[in-house]
Amino acid sequence: DTGVSQDPRHKITKRGQNVTFRCDPISEHNRLYWYRQTLGQGPEFLTYFQNEAQLEKSRLLSDRFSAERPKGSFSTLEIQRTEQGDSAMYLCASSLARGGARPEAFFGQGTRLTVV
Amino acid sequence: AQSVTQPDIHITVSEGASLELRCNYSYGATPYLFWYVQSPGQGLQLLLKYFSGDTLVQGIKGFEAEFKRSQSSFNLRKPSVHWSDAAEYFCAVADTGRRALTFGSGTRLQVQP
Numbered sequence: 001d002t003g004v005s006q007d008p009r010h011k012i013t014k015r016g017q018n019v020t021f022r023c024d025p026i027s028e029h030n031r032l033y034w035y036r037q038t039l040g041q042g043p044e045f046l047t048y049f050q051n052e053a054q055l056e057k058s059r060l061l062s063d064r065f066s067a068e069r070p071k072g073s074f075s076t077l078e079i080q081r082t083e084q085g086d087s088a089m090y091l092c093a094s095s096l097a098r099g100g101a102r103p104e105a106f107f108g109q110g111t112r113l114t115v116v
Numbered sequence: 117a118q119s120v121t122q123p124d125i126h127i128t129v130s131e132g133a134s135l136e137l138r139c140n141y142s143y144g145a146t147p148y149l150f151w152y153v154q155s156p157g158q159g160l161q162l163l164l165k166y167f168s169g170d171t172l173v174q175g176i177k178g179f180e181a182e183f184k185r186s187q188s189s190f191n192l193r194k195p196s197v198h199w200s201d202a203a204e205y206f207c208a209v210a211d212t213g214r215r216a217l218t219f220g221s222g223t224r225l226q227v228q229p
Contacts (some may be wrong), residue, residue, distance in 0.1 A: 004159075006159075031215065033216060033217075035217075040221075040222075041221055041222070042120075042206050042208075042219030042220055042221050042222050043160070043206075043217070043219050044219070045216045045217065045218070048214060048216055055214065056214055056216070091159060091160065093160075093217075095215060097215060102165070102167055103148050103167075103210050103212075103215040104150075104162065104165060105150075105162075105210075105215070105217060106162065107152075107159040107160040107161075107162075108159050109158055109159040110158070110159045112157065
């Protein structure tokens with residue numbers, strides 16, 4: 001399977017705990033995006049990487065959130081001291097942004113986080 | 117800032133009937149436009165995209181969409197809906213720089229037998 005993969009698919013955690021999600025993009029894609037989707041809403045942009053550099057963070061990304069993409073391959077999104085408002089689907093997408101490549105993003109299946 | 121409006125929160129159609137889902141966008145330049153479909157608890161699947169050129173674009177599963185610059189619209193159509201098309205549909209616009217997507221709030225499609 002050469003698509004975008006995310007792990008875990010589901011995570012239930014107690015309020016105040018830390019959680020980490022992983023995203024493996026399509027191998028030749030140099031851009032990686034994180035989005036958050038709450039129930040009944042469209043996904044909202046959180047942050048993106050070009051190779052290993054984090055180029056932008058949305059104002060939705062509070063100080064409790066941190067994302068990394070070491071060596072420009074997989075990425076992790078960590079949430080510290082989780083709150084009930086963090087409950088959402090976290091989606092990862094990747095695309096190729098080089099030369100004449102079209103800006104077509106492919107999404108993973110998402111990680112559903114429930115904070116209890 | 118760019119934005120996307122999907123005026124219809126929920127649409128119900130009969131199987132075999134035609135479908136049109138509306139999408140209006142706001143963006144200062146020529147946009148990149150997309151339609152994605154999402155089944156419950158799943159990620160997003162790209163249905164079709166518009167970058168430039170022919171304003172009528174064909175996608176997967178028999179869907180098509182028409183870009184109308186004068187109306188800032190990118191409506192999704194299908195001539196004959198199948199029960200398996202029941203899902204949530206999202207329209208999105210990408211800026212030409214960072215290419216991050218801005219999504220509409222989605223339209224939930226229900227298909228009646």
